[in-house]
Amino acid sequence: MNFNEAKDKLSKYGQEHVLKYYNELSQEQQEMLTTQIAGTDFSVTANVTGGIKETPRGKITPIKAMTLPEIEANREEFTKTGIETIRAGKAGAVLLAGGMGTRLGSANPKGMYDIGITKPVYIFQRIIRNLLDVVDMAGTWIHLFIMTSDKNHDTTVAFFKENNYFTYNPGYIHFFKQDMAPAATYQGKVYMEDKYKIATSPNGNGGWYSSMKNAGITDFIHKTGIEWLNVFAVDNVLQRIADPCFIGAVIHKNCSAGAKVVRKADPDEKVGVMCLEDGRPSIVEYYEQTEQLRNTKDENGEPAYNFGVILNYLFKESDLEEICNNELPLHIVEKKIPYMDENGAFINPEEPNGYKFETLILDMIHMLDTCLPFEVERNKEFAPIKNKTGIDSIESARKLLEENGITL
Numbered sequence: 001m002n003f004n005e006a007k008d009k010l011s012k013y014g015q016e017h018v019l020k021y022y023n024e025l026s027q028e029q030q031e032m033l034t035t036q037i038a039g040t041d042f043s044v045t046a047n048v049t050g051g052i053k054e055t056p057r058g059k060i061t062p063i064k065a066m067t068l069p070e071i072e073a074n075r076e077e078f079t080k081t082g083i084e085t086i087r088a089g090k091a092g093a094v095l096l097a098g099g100m101g102t103r104l105g106s107a108n109p110k111g112m113y114d115i116g117i118t119k120p121v122y123i124f125q126r127i128i129r130n131l132l133d134v135v136d137m138a139g140t141w142i143h144l145f146i147m148t149s150d151k152n153h154d155t156t157v158a159f160f161k162e163n164n165y166f167t168y169n170p171g172y173i174h175f176f177k178q179d180m181a182p183a184a185t186y187q188g189k190v191y192m193e194d195k196y197k198i199a200t201s202p203n204g205n206g207g208w209y210s211s212m213k214n215a216g217i218t219d220f221i222h223k224t225g226i227e228w229l230n231v232f233a234v235d236n237v238l239q240r241i242a243d244p245c246f247i248g249a250v251i252h253k254n255c256s257a258g259a260k261v262v263r264k265a266d267p268d269e270k271v272g273v274m275c276l277e278d279g280r281p282s283i284v285e286y287y288e289q290t291e292q293l294r295n296t297k298d299e300n301g302e303p304a305y306n307f308g309v310i311l312n313y314l315f316k317e318s319d320l321e322e323i324c325n326n327e328l329p330l331h332i333v334e335k336k337i338p339y340m341d342e343n344g345a346f347i348n349p350e351e352p353n354g355y356k357f358e359t360l361i362l363d364m365i366h367m368l369d370t371c372l373p374f375e376v377e378r379n380k381e382f383a384p385i386k387n388k389t390g391i392d393s394i395e396s397a398r399k400l401l402e403e404n405g406i407t408l
């Protein structure tokens with residue numbers, strides 16, 4: 001993209017300030033900037049200038065989950081189907097590790113965090129160990145796709161290499177970078193990080209499939225014959241990945257997707273719950289859960305919206321192509337955005353100073369016809385690390401790991 005083309009594109013979105021220092025830049029920097037302009041979707045900023053519009057929700061009704069007793073009664077059969085699927089090379093796993101982990105506050109990618117006490121135990125190491133349990137059980141390697149971002153890609157790749165991929169087969173690990181979105185002021189003007197660089201951040205965990213596609217990974221998936229993708233978050237250190245019983249259950253129920261869910265610890269727990277929205281599977285985020293929704297009971301007198309998602313989903317890959325072509329709702333999130341001020345000084349703000357634009361994986365569920373909520377025991381499968389201390393922290397995860405017999 002040349003200067004004039006860049007200028008035209010920017011003026012369409014009222015972002016001409018991006019080129020303010022163009023004439024002072026070296027040729028290399030000028031090229032970096034125009035390349036970034038060419039690859040950036042500025043249309044997201046229009047969502048700010050036009051005011052944030054919330055999409056109204058449809059009619060919310062309860063969804064039936066597959067609960068522990070039903071799973072136990074069929075465990076053998078589901079597991080057999082899952083193992084057969086894995087052995088046939090039809091299941092892959094996608095690790096979402098593109099996030100910034102701001103709440104944990106470490107300069108390194110979250111997966112590099114050492115949660116050990118007497119020895120180093122890295123989050124990535126725990127995840128690979130959990131996947132190796134299934135590899136050992138099935139007697140076959142499982143392709144693992146790791147999503148990073150521009151901000152943490154090189155560090156993440158180097159870390160896996162240094163640690164010999166935690167004994168995983170490197171031929172089955174594939175890194176890909178997530179697409180980035182510009183960050184903007186409250187008035188919708190994109191922030192600059194430097195005179196030749198627009199401030200960007202990863203475009204949210206809903207960006208995983210389109211980013212995979214843009215990185216050419218879906219071609220590999222089609223060629224290899226992978227049909228199911230188990231997508232999971234980096235920060236749950238008890239995460240069961242490519243769980244054969246889960247895969248088997250979703251296949252037996254003939255669903256497009258499955259979501260691992262836990263019973264809510266209490267009505268106010270901050271987790272999104274599964275439901276039907278206008279008859280289609282959906283998730284109500286914790287901040288959208290009304291008093292009435294929290295108090296609704298099912299025919300057995302149990303809370304009707306009681307199954308929280310833990311960011312562990314199984315998707316039938318062929319059904320995702322369509323979602324990718326439809327637009328996912330855009331979430332506008334207020335965040336602290338490091339930026340360059342009018343005098344060219346770099347500022348690391350203490351308070352939120354603008355918006356980031358994200359799509360969320362949970363919105364993908366609503367676009368599918370069917371999704372099986374699959375209950376798991378929270379103390380065995382849910383130890384998220386979001387904060388250093390308190391709820392969902394290093395402390396709480398360590399306790400749960402020890403409860404599960406893992407030496408730290």
Ligand code: UTP
Pocket residue numbers: 096097098099100101102103104110147178202203204205232233234235311386
């Ligand atoms: P969170 O929403 O908890 O975000 O991510 P985070 O970046 O880990 O932490 P905070 O909010 O900044 O403190 C849930 C999962 O989604 C991934 C994260 O890496 C994590 O596995 N994620 C999130 C991405 O891969 N890309 C994104 O753009 C955002």
